[in-house]
Amino acid sequence: MSSVPMSHILFVSTALFFIGMYGLFTRRNMITMLMAIELILNSVNINFVVFNKYLYPDKLDGIFFTIFIITIAAAEAAVAIAIIINLYRSHRSIDVENASEMKW
Amino acid sequence: MNALLLTAVFGVIMMLSSFLLTSKTAIRGLAVSGMVIVLAANVLEMMGIVFFKIDTKDMIAFDRFSLLFNSIVFISTLVYFLLSARDMEKVGINYGEYFALIFFVLCGVTLSSSFHSLLILFLGIEIISIPLYILTGSDKRNLKSNEASLKYFLLGAFSTGLMLMGIALIYGATGTFSTNGITTSPTSALVIAGMLLLMFSMAFKVSAAPFHFWTPDVYDGAPTVFTSFMATIVKVAAFIAFMRLFNDEFGSLQSRWQLLIALITAITLFIGNITAVFQQSVKRMLAYSSISQAGFMMMAIFAMNADAREGLLLYSAAYCLATIGIFAVLMKLKDYSFDGFNAFAKQQPLLAATTTIFLLSLAGIPLTAGFLSKFWMIKAVAGTGKYLWLVIFAVLMAVVSVYYYFRVIQAMYFKEGDGQTIEASLPFKWTLVLLAGIIVLLGVFPNWIIYWLYF
Amino acid sequence: MGASSLIVLMIAAVAFSGIAILISKFVLKATTNKQKGEPYECGIPTKGPSWVQFNVGYYLFALIFLIFDVELIFLFPWAVVVKQVGWLALVEIVVFFFILFMGFLYAHKKGALKWM
Numbered sequence: 001m002s003s004v005p006m007s008h009i010l011f012v013s014t015a016l017f018f019i020g021m022y023g024l025f026t027r028r029n030m031i032t033m034l035m036a037i038e039l040i041l042n043s044v045n046i047n048f049v050v051f052n053k054y055l056y057p058d059k060l061d062g063i064f065f066t067i068f069i070i071t072i073a074a075a076e077a078a079v080a081i082a083i084i085i086n087l088y089r090s091h092r093s094i095d096v097e098n099a100s101e102m103k104w
Numbered sequence: 105m106n107a108l109l110l111t112a113v114f115g116v117i118m119m120l121s122s123f124l125l126t127s128k129t130a131i132r133g134l135a136v137s138g139m140v141i142v143l144a145a146n147v148l149e150m151m152g153i154v155f156f157k158i159d160t161k162d163m164i165a166f167d168r169f170s171l172l173f174n175s176i177v178f179i180s181t182l183v184y185f186l187l188s189a190r191d192m193e194k195v196g197i198n199y200g201e202y203f204a205l206i207f208f209v210l211c212g213v214t215l216s217s218s219f220h221s222l223l224i225l226f227l228g229i230e231i232i233s234i235p236l237y238i239l240t241g242s243d244k245r246n247l248k249s250n251e252a253s254l255k256y257f258l259l260g261a262f263s264t265g266l267m268l269m270g271i272a273l274i275y276g277a278t279g280t281f282s283t284n285g286i287t288t289s290p291t292s293a294l295v296i297a298g299m300l301l302l303m304f305s306m307a308f309k310v311s312a313a314p315f316h317f318w319t320p321d322v323y324d325g326a327p328t329v330f331t332s333f334m335a336t337i338v339k340v341a342a343f344i345a346f347m348r349l350f351n352d353e354f355g356s357l358q359s360r361w362q363l364l365i366a367l368i369t370a371i372t373l374f375i376g377n378i379t380a381v382f383q384q385s386v387k388r389m390l391a392y393s394s395i396s397q398a399g400f401m402m403m404a405i406f407a408m409n410a411d412a413r414e415g416l417l418l419y420s421a422a423y424c425l426a427t428i429g430i431f432a433v434l435m436k437l438k439d440y441s442f443d444g445f446n447a448f449a450k451q452q453p454l455l456a457a458t459t460t461i462f463l464l465s466l467a468g469i470p471l472t473a474g475f476l477s478k479f480w481m482i483k484a485v486a487g488t489g490k491y492l493w494l495v496i497f498a499v500l501m502a503v504v505s506v507y508y509y510f511r512v513i514q515a516m517y518f519k520e521g522d523g524q525t526i527e528a529s530l531p532f533k534w535t536l537v538l539l540a541g542i543i544v545l546l547g548v549f550p551n552w553i554i555y556w557l558y559f
Numbered sequence: 560m561g562a563s564s565l566i567v568l569m570i571a572a573v574a575f576s577g578i579a580i581l582i583s584k585f586v587l588k589a590t591t592n593k594q595k596g597e598p599y600e601c602g603i604p605t606k607g608p609s610w611v612q613f614n615v616g617y618y619l620f621a622l623i624f625l626i627f628d629v630e631l632i633f634l635f636p637w638a639v640v641v642k643q644v645g646w647l648a649l650v651e652i653v654v655f656f657f658i659l660f661m662g663f664l665y666a667h668k669k670g671a672l673k674w675m
Contacts, residue, residue: 017265017269020265024258024262030254033258037258037261037262037265040262040265040268040269041264041265041268043269044265044268044269044271044272047269047272047273047276048272048275051272051275051276051279055276055279056279059279061275061279061280061281062275064223064636065223065226065271065275065281067632067633067635067636068223068226068227069226069268070629070632071629071630071632071633072226072227072230072234074625074626074628074629075230075234075626076230076234076257076261076264077625078622078625078626079234079237079238079257080237080257080261081618081622082238082622083237083241083250083253083254083257084254085615085618086241086244086250087250087251087254090245090247090250091247091250096254096258116658116661119661119665120661120664120665122665122669123665123668123669
């Protein structure tokens with residue numbers, strides 16, 4: 001099954017990375033922005049696994065890095081959702097445009 | 105290794121203490137004694153006594169540089185606890201958790217100051233960041249605090265994504281995570297792209313100029329107690345990680361990134377200092393001042409020689425101690441604007457005198473630690489023999505910075521006003537005096553720190 | 560097994576489900592009534608709007624579940640090497656679970672697991 005060339009998978013992961021970037025910059029809904037961040041992290045996961053599998057198959061470094069990224073991403077998501085709930089309670093909205101107490 | 109395990113253990117202990125101990129004094133006492141134990145264990149490790157011998161497979165390297173830096177961080181945190189722990193009670197009811205989160209941040213600081221693998225760098229930076237998102241938003245009823253934590257989270261997660269992509273590209277090019285330096289020649293495009301991504305994400309974490317825009321808002325919105333922690337200890341920890349990364353991993357590519365770092369340094373100095381001049385609130389001014397100080401610390405990363413390493417340690421000590429002192433005084437005030445400091449010297453002559461010393465140190469006036477650390481930075485950059493315009497520019501910007509620091513001194517001593525009444529306990533005052541003494545002494549005998557790096 | 564078999568499989572899958580739908584369309588006599596538009600054709604009709612806000616306690620449970628769930632991912636690499644490493648692996652996993660248990664104890668004592 002490993003007849004799929006590496007560049008194809010790298011293409012998918014790069015596309016995911018930039019979709020995530022695009023979502024982070026254009027969307028104003030906080031949950032969507034959180035999903036965009038998860039997309040970025042997952043694209044990096046794909047990168048790690050692909051590099052490990054195709055280029056350095058004798059060691060499992062990249063796959064272990066992926067495991068750490070997954071746990072950190074879960075912790076980050078938990079904190080983010082807590083922040084969003086807190087903000088919703090005060091603003092009654094999860095649109096970042098409404099969170100503008102301070103000017104940039 | 106001592107400090108790494110002990111900070112984590114004390115984090116858990118503080119977390120449990122939040123429901124086991126009912127009195128706030130007991131929690132505070134436990135935190136302070138925990139900090140003393142961690143500091144003592146770290147100093148013991150510097151003398152060669154290691155409690156826990158764990159084979160980390162060369163992923164963590166506790167060398168003199170990182171141990172000395174950890175000691176500086178722990179001393180600063182101890183001072184921070186002594187001065188400001190009482191003010192954390194005002195933030196919310198979860199008193200024990202704040203200490204637990206701070207201990208977890210210190211665990212991350214220990215990791216990110218001694219990593220020898222990109223995995224540990226990532227873990228360290230994240231263990232620093234995630235508790236900070238919570239601490240920033242810990243004032244739950246305050247809109248500004250919520251918003252600051254949201255902004256901090258979004259930008260922090262974004263920069264984490266960049267960093268991970270950089271690590272992935274470097275892994276793809278070299279096949280290893282250990283930071284032994286890039287040896288493949290010719291350097292592939294993957295390495296260069298990964299290096300740039302890592303540089304940008306670290307610049308985010310230290311709030312260097314094109315990526316600084318989150319800093320004023322987050323520092324302004326966060327509860328002042330935690331701004332004090334974020335602006336000092338966390339920032340210098342990110343700098344140490346930055347320096348280790350670019351020294352160990354990308355040291356062989358110095359000619360390629362030096363110009364870029366020089367530009368980032370210059371822009372950081374310019375934006376930080378010029379914007380700080382126009383601020384009306386002292387808290388926001390200190391946020392911009394932390395950006396401008398970050399500009400000076402970036403000079404160490406630019407130079408990357410022995411002077412730079414010594415200078416960065418000295419700078420982190422001087423900057424942390426002085427800024428923690430100023431924030432401790434600021435927290436006692438109700439009005440954070442410059443006018444809030446009017447006639448402060450008449451009201452509290454001792455506090456005003458110590459605050460003046462802190463401000464002088466930040467501005468880089470001779471006989472203070474701040475002067476010597478700035479001097480060390482400039483010496484380091486001049487020692488590389490390249491980009492001498494950076495030296496001249498840095499000196500110019502240091503002159504500009506005198507203006508906004510002296511505005512506070514002017515308000516305290518030469519302006520009439522009703523003067524805010526503040527209550528400051530006697531131990532608080534004596535700690536401040538001790539802190540000011542340390543800053544002056546470090547300004548005369550910097551070798552007290554540098555000595556430990558080499559003996 | 561090349562790409563051609565994949566294409567054949569896809570065509571077969573589409574045809575299989577498509578033919579079933581077509582047959583049912585021809586054989587059955589279509590009737591329409593109001594009940595067909597209900598979300599649960601054979602359930603109890605809902606009372607009031609179904610878009611109610613959930614109690615924030617659900618999110619708390621979800622967050623705690625998320626953390627503990629994802630921590631289990633560390634068991635996979637552990638399970639691979641547990642036989643080679645031997646007793647040390649057992650000790651390490653006990654330490655790991657002890658730390659997790661501390662977190663669980665904290666959540667329990669703080670009342671995060673209490674239902675309203």
